[in-house]
Amino acid sequence: MTQSVSISVPPISVSIVGASGYGGGELVRLLLDHPNVHIHQVTSERFAGKPVSKVHPNLRKSTSIKFCAIAELTNCDLIFLSLPHGHAMNSIEKYRALAPRIVDLSGDFRLNNAASFERFYKQPHTCPEYLEQFVYAYPKSIAI
Numbered sequence: 001m002t003q004s005v006s007i008s009v010p011p012i013s014v015s016i017v018g019a020s021g022y023g024g025g026e027l028v029r030l031l032l033d034h035p036n037v038h039i040h041q042v043t044s045e046r047f048a049g050k051p052v053s054k055v056h057p058n059l060r061k062s063t064s065i066k067f068c069a070i071a072e073l074t075n076c077d078l079i080f081l082s083l084p085h086g087h088a089m090n091s092i093e094k095y096r097a098l099a100p101r102i103v104d105l106s107g108d109f110r111l112n113n114a115a116s117f118e119r120f121y122k123q124p125h126t127c128p129e130y131l132e133q134f135v136y137a138y139p140k141s142i143a144i
Helices: 022-032 087-096 114-121 128-133
Strands: 012-017 037-043 078-081 101-104
Touching: 012 022, 022 037, 078 087, 087 101, 114 128
Parallel strands: 012 037, 012 078, 078 101
Antiparallel strands: none
């Protein structure tokens, strides 16, 4: 007879930058129910100080967390960037200082070399030294 062993893993602390948009809001919704995730902070410059449910009414009964400004972010285990194209690559250094792991939902780090990025996006990448450090993956293929 085999015995199953249950290991208690502390939840990882996650911040979501750009949580007022559709992608960020869906990420909040999904992570609220994840047993191994604690949502540390969510940002919105326009809605800082307001409850997430003001922008995402579907979360009204799920959370009381409030948006904060990007300048108020503190250290966490993982940052999700749900920003418009071009914003993540222009501020990646700031986020690297706050979390050892980053998931960028935009296309800023989707390609692994600067020449391909410029060919497809018709603009140079502002932080090409980070392109090879990011891994493009489908969300269902990576476990948190």
